[in-house]
Structures are given as structure tokens and as C-alpha cells.
Amino acid sequence: FVGKNADVRIGDKIVTSGLGNRYPRGYGIGVVTSVQVSPINEFMQVHAKPLAALDKILEVLLIQPVAPLNLEPQNTPPLNPMQATQHHG
Numbered sequence: 332f333v334g335k336n337a338d339v340r341i342g343d344k345i346v347t348s349g350l351g352n353r354y355p356r357g358y359g360i361g362v363v364t365s366v367q368v369s370p371i372n373e374f375m376q377v378h379a380k381p382l383a384a385l386d387k388i389l390e391v392l393l394i395q396p397v398a399p400l401n402l403e404p405q406n407t408p409p410l411n412p413m414q415a416t417q418h419h420g
Contacts, residue, residue, distance in 0.1 A: 334375070335373060339377055341364065344359055346358060
């Protein structure tokens with residue numbers, strides 16, 4: 332949402348904010364193509380054109396966060412020498 336008093340103009344570049352640490356700050360994602368302000372709405376309507384050629388992308392790589400590895404030692408009982416050397420299967 333963009334407040335109707337915000338200074339947004341056609342041609343402005345839209346970039347990532349960096350908030351939330353999901354995307355780096357300042358990464359360009361689009362350019363403002365139209366701005367409409369309505370006297371009955373608190374927010375203006377802003378349209379933008381993506382910087383990426385989305386109609387030409389053939390592949391997309393999705394990277395999802397992975398749960399951190401638990402590197403703490405486990406409380407497992409030690410094996411006796413006979414169990415440590417037995418082969419299974």
C-alpha cells in the first residue's frame with residue numbers, strides 16, 4: 332500500500348527494502364508506469380512494469396531456507412566393543 336501523500340512518480344524505480352532479511356536492500360524489481368490518486372481512498376494506485384523479462388524466463392530456481400543442523404552431541408549410550416565391530420546384513 333502506498334499512502335496518497337507519498338512522493339511516487341512515473342519512471343521511479345522500485346527496489347527491495349531489505350526489511351525482513353529476505354532480499355538484499357536496493358535490488359531493482361520494477362519501474363512505476365502509472366500513479367492514480369483518488370479523493371475517497373487513503374492509498375494511491377500504483378502500477379509498475381517488472382524489470383525482469385518474465386515472459387522470456389524458461390527456468391526458475393527456488394531456494395528455500397533449510398532448518399539449521401543440530402550439532403549438539405546426542406545423549407546415546409556408548410557401544411560396547413562387541414557391538415561396535417559387528418557387521419549387520
